[in-house]
Amino acid sequence: MRSPRLATVAAALLALEGVALTVVALIELVGLGAGEAASLPTAIALIVLTLIGAAALFAFALGTRRGRTWARSGGVVLQVLAVALALASLTVQPVLWAFVLGVGLPGIIGFLLLIASARSESVGSMQEPAED
Secondary structure (H helix, E strand, C coil): CCCCHHHHHHHHHHHHHHHHHHHHHHHHHHHHHCCCCCCHHHHHHHHHHHHHHHHHHHHHHHHHHCCCHHHHHHHHHHHHHHHHHHHHHHHCCCCCHHHHHHHHHHHHHHHHHHHHHHHHHHHHHHHCCCCC
């Protein structure tokens, strides 16, 4: 079954977020190589966890494109976490608006796209005739 356009757009956004996390991990890896890490084990753990998050986003993007509910669910959770991170960053002074908007807006848009995609597929499956 081909997924609707909303699922494709949501999947693309999830994939872009995965690319962004991969870039962050690479930047951290370069910083680690330059000796900027205060704690080597902590820096390595942060890089590994960031790459795991990126891999999860890529998997959710692929699953969302294929219309899998587990992928949309995981994507929604990560979007909620992104919005929470953006809101929490408002407490840091001075407020880094580029970070707040760069993390928060894609999180909100992704959340809305994933929910709309789920609703669209739900309505579409209710309109299809039952197979006997």
